[in-house]
Amino acid sequence: MTKQIDDNTGILLSASEAAMLLGVSRATFKDMVRAYGLPRIRVKQSIRFPKKEMLERINYIATHYHEYLSLEELLS
Numbered sequence: 001m002t003k004q005i006d007d008n009t010g011i012l013l014s015a016s017e018a019a020m021l022l023g024v025s026r027a028t029f030k031d032m033v034r035a036y037g038l039p040r041i042r043v044k045q046s047i048r049f050p051k052k053e054m055l056e057r058i059n060y061i062a063t064h065y066h067e068y069l070s071l072e073e074l075l076s
Contacts, residue, residue, distance in 0.1 A: 012041070012048035021051070022058065036061050036068070 013021065019029035032038060039053040061068060 011051050012043065013051050013054070014046070014048065018049045018051075018054060021055075 015029055015033075016026055019026045022029060022032075024032070033040065033049075036057065038049065038057055040047050040049050042048075
């Protein structure tokens with residue numbers, strides 16, 4: 001059975017749940033966390049991602065992508 005991520009999913013997501021929500025692999029999601037400073041919190045031994053804040057950050061990045069490009073990428 002495949003887990004589904006929807007609006008009823010909790011407010012804190014695991015890396016796997018967040019990746020599934022965004023439609024990317026877990027490895028790609030972890031790269032995004034490092035590259036874009038996605039919000040995260042530690043809950044005991046686990047890292048969780050606040051869904052609302054994460055989606056807001058992704059939306060900002062998607063609409064302001066030019067801020068995240070290198071000078072070389074901007075000039076090409």
